[in-house]
Amino acid sequence: MEISGTAQHEAWQARALPPVEQLRGDLWSIPVPIPHNPLRYNSIYAFALDGGGLGLIDTGWGSDDAWAALTAGLTAIGGDVTDIRGALVTHLHFDHLGLAGRVREASGAWIAMHPADATAVRSLTTSGAQHAVDTEVEFLVGLGADRDEAVSDVGAAENFGAWTSMAVPDRMLEDGEHADFPGWRLRAVHTPGHTPGHLCFAEEATGLxxxxxxxxxxxxxNISTNARGGDPLRDYLDSLAAVRDLDPTEVLPAHEWRFRGLADRVDSLTAHHEHRLAELLAAIAAHPGSTPWQLAAHLTWSRPWEQYERRMRIFAVTETDAHLRLLASRGLVVGSGGPVPTWTPAAR
Structure with a gap:
């Protein structure tokens, strides 16, 4: 794999925000910060459209600081938020969709997403913060969490206000459809796993x-389960396989830095999850009859398990559950059933 976003990589190593970059005559990368997050920033991609105006891929975290960074970035490339005609949002998370409503209000731009994530956003905005909290607490209890720990990790409903007021998109993009960006051939590639409706975009004229x-x-x-069910890790691995051989000229991710060598990176991500599945299978053999909450404590993480709490612990446990579901679908483990399933190796 070759690093092509050298300025981004250097900024990452220096723990600094990277510069606004002109990637070609009609394409720019604008970094927008994410508060209190190890990912540090989103790369928002801005396009010059035939006939005038700009298009975006993603919008950034929904905060005043992020808005200031986005608008300053647009000014730096000779534009303004009022020039935006449309925004493609890769998925529903707040660091991608958070500013979409503000962009639409300031410019009249359309907002496009995959229907699966659009449905989830609409549900969040209609059911409210307390419902979101209660649903997540019950889901974690069903994974083996002590109720008091689950309530503490999820937090109070007032912390979810921004999540339940995100912009509901007004355009849907299915797999294979092209975005309405004049002068560009951006094809939506449905890649479920990180979220059910995650979209990548293949630019057919440039190979980006x-x-x-x-x-x-x-x-x-993060590949995690939630109360909606499904087998997200299987979806993710299938989605990786689907893009592996696209052979793009360059990969432009939402975080970190641009690179070349998509197939190599897909292979390393696939190997990572297979290693993780093997580690989890060994943990189940050593601790049969354990819940996902208990099994997460027996896996290798980036820091000691005792330091995990709140959202970090939720992500770790729900990611463990995603790996458990894939092991079960492969016939390697068996769940006990009941309100809090426990897991044992399948009989050979």
Missing amino acids: FFSGDHVLPRISP
Whole structure:
């Protein structure tokens, strides 16, 4: 894999925000900060459109500081937020969709997403923060959490206000459809896993591949279960295989830095998850009859398990559950059933 976003990589090593970059005559990368997050920033991609105006891929975290960074970046490339005609949002997370409503209000731009994530956003905005909290607490209890720990980790409903007021998109993009960006041939590539409706965008004229959070150069995106069910890790691995051989000229992710060598990176991400599955299978053999909450404590993480709490612990446990579901679908483990399933190796 070759690092092509050298300025981004150097900024990352210096723990600084990278510069606004002109990637070609009609394409720019604008870094927008994410508060209190190890990912540090989103790369928002701005396009000059035939006939005038700008298009965006993603919008950034929904905060005043992020808005200031986005608008300053647009000014730096000779534009303004009022020039935006449309925004493609790769997926529903707040660091990608958070500013979409403000962009639409300031410019009249349309907002496009995959229907699966649009449905989830609409549900969040209609059911409210307390419902979101209660649903997540019950889901974690069903994974083996003590109720008091689950309530503490999820937090109070007032912390979810921004999440339940995100912009509901007004345009849907299905797999294979092209975005309405005059002068560009951006084809939506449905890549479920990180979220059910995650989209990448393949630019057919230039060979550029905008990978969102699906393929990042340094880390694996969080692949977690939630109350909606499904088998997200199987979806993710299938989605990786689907993009592996696209052979783009360059990969433009939402975080970290641009790179070349998509197939190599897909192979390393696939190997990472297979290693993780093997580690989890060994933990189940050593601790049969354990819940996902208990099993997460027996896996290798970036820091000691005792330091995990709140959202970090939720991500770790739900990611463990995603790996458990894939092991079960492969016939390697068996769940006990009941309100809090426990897991044992399948009989050979």
